[in-house]
Amino acid sequence: MENLMEFRDILNNASSLSWKDSLFLPNDKNWSLDTTCYLFDLDDLEDDEEIPQYAIENNLMYVLSISDIQDIVDNAKQQRPQCSELELFQAFLYYYKNDAFISF
Numbered sequence: 001m002e003n004l005m006e007f008r009d010i011l012n013n014a015s016s017l018s019w020k021d022s023l024f025l026p027n028d029k030n031w032s033l034d035t036t037c038y039l040f041d042l043d044d045l046e047d048d049e050e051i052p053q054y055a056i057e058n059n060l061m062y063v064l065s066i067s068d069i070q071d072i073v074d075n076a077k078q079q080r081p082q083c084s085e086l087e088l089f090q091a092f093l094y095y096y097k098n099d100a101f102i103s104f
Contacts, residue, residue, distance in 0.1 A: 003040060008033040010066075011073060011088040019067040024052070024060040033089055039066065063096065075101045 003021070010017065017039070024038040025031055038060050040052045051062060069092070076083045076091040083091075087104070094102035 005037050007035045007037050008085050010037055011085060014070045014073040017066045021066040023063045023069060024055045025063045027059050027061045033085055079104045
């Protein structure tokens with residue numbers, strides 16, 4: 001079974017996810033809270049693989065590590081303890097585009 005989750009579940013449960021996993025999202029970058037995400041531990045790849053076969057077959061791209069997602073969520077919640085899903089998503093997009101944490 002593949003490790004698939006909705007993006008909202010990743011943001012809402014980031015602290016309980018394995019920091020070893022990496023986040024894969026659709027190549028079209030038309031992401032939302034409802035987007036289905038693929039989690040995969042890159043250490044499980046075969047030597048000649050760069051990304052998991054499932055990601056290739058489903059047109060997914062590596063986005064960030066779960067460790068990065070955890071840091072994004074932690075930073076957002078330090079600024080806004082009652083951070084909404086949408087604010088967490090905005091914090092993720094900001095980090096992805098700017099390689100920096102958002103300031104609310």
